[in-house]
Amino acid sequence: MGVLAVYGVKDAAAHIYYGLHNLQHRGQEGGGIATFDEDGAYYRYRGLGLLSEIFTNGEVKTLKGNLGIGSVKYANASKGGLDNVEPLFFHHFSGDFAVAADGNVVNSRQLATYLEKRGTIFQTGTDSEVLAHLIKKNAGEDRIVNIVKALNMMEGGFAFVIMTPNRIYAARDKHGIKPLCLGKLGDGYVVASESCAFNIMGAEFLRDVKPGEIVSLDSHGIRSTLFSRFSRHRMCAMEYIYFARPDSDIDGCNVHAYRKEAGRRLFRECPVEADIVVGVPESSLSAAMGYAEESGIPYEMGLVKHKYVGRTFIQPVQSMRELGVKMKLSPVQSIVSGKRIVLVDDSIVRGTTSLKIVKLLREAGATEVHVRIASPMMKYTCHYGVDTSTPEELLCSHRTLEEACEAIGADSLGYLSPESTRDSCFGCADPCQACFTGEYPTLLYNESNTEE
DSSP, X not given: OEEEEEESOTTHHHHHHHHHHTTGGGOOSEEEEEEEOTTOOEEEEEEESOHHHHSOSSGGGXXXXXXEEEEEEOOOTTSOSGGGOSOEEEOOTTOOEEEEEEXXXXXXXXXXXXXXXXXXXXXXXXXXXXXXXXXXXTTTSXXXXXXXXXXXXOOEEEXXXXXXXXXXXXXXXXXXXXXXXXXXXXXXXXXXXXXXXHHHHTOEEEEEOOTTEEEEEETTEEEEEESOSOOOXXXXXXXXXXXXXXXXXXXXXXXXXXXXXXXXHHHHHSOOOOSEXXXXXXXXXXXXXXXXXXXXXXXXOOEEEOTTOOOSTTOSSHHHHHHHHHHHEEXXXXXXXXXXXXXXXXXXXXXXXXXXXXXXXXXXXXXXXXXXXXSOOOOSOOSSSOOOOOGGGSTTSSOOHHHHHHHHTOSEEEEOOHHHHHHTOSSOSSOBOHHHHOOOSSOOOOXXXXXX
């Protein structure tokens, strides 16, 4: 998911709309924008699909006001449908407000049960609604106090943006697993999941929101509150490896620079003789460039990505992912025919995409296909927002390296080590690699751990 908030900017919705376009890679199932005008009137529009499919008839112009929040939704098989598309809006005697989120609260089911036993009725399956009810639970106090108390009850990797009629709150989890950054836009401010959103909006990057921090944006400017004294920098490694755009800077590290360095280290750890290096568009191209530079093997555009086709990994159903691979990529036959190829990809989750791409290259005449992955073997389920569902779905959860190589039909297969994955990151000294190592930065919960 991707979130964005604007405060103190004329025609906030238009700025949010364009900023969300630069976050579209973070979610393609749905999106929405909500605003308040100067009289406290609330406006919202949301829908399913890409932003260009949702806002088709001037709906952005109907969203009045100088502050607002927006979201793009990542396809999740268990939390689909329009009801779960954010921002969500809540009426309350203490004041109306809207919420949007990125990431995952690992104890949300326990918190929902806790609230339901005290009379709460839920309309969605979102973490944003859980947060909203926790905030309302202590409605007699200042809003910031309520938010601090609510966030301290939540565990996981998340970023929330909360909008009241005259203020924006932006919060990042205390482990720093999910990204969130702050920018200046004219006389106002903007908060976004990635700094790449600032570019199209004409905003100036100020800084990353700190782990465990709530940033308040209002007529007083920027104010900071720490909701937790415990804080760590455990940015999700998959943000650098796959999710984020290469023109984003996260926690002091440029994503493109990270991927190039990972590609260089990948060659040092997994060298192979070949004629050309081919990257899998788009998120693997930087790593392929690094591999080619370090190895001296020419980099070639052996695969072409078709425009207007979304990311196959974040499709919610396996059949959609398989069809998407065929629609998404085409081999350049005159480039790959008769060649020994190093195929560089950012990661292997289920193996479906890798199997199809290797087959496409062989059908186009490649004599050898050596697959090199610019991340470690993904063996464990992510609990912080990557919809890998069950360990059984993961290619490497129950296979050796040799068995995984055979499963995708490659001549050889090599992965980057967890140590090099960590050391490729210039800003975050200890990124979360739980999906690779099984070492989770937070407590994990199951259905039997429900709070009474």
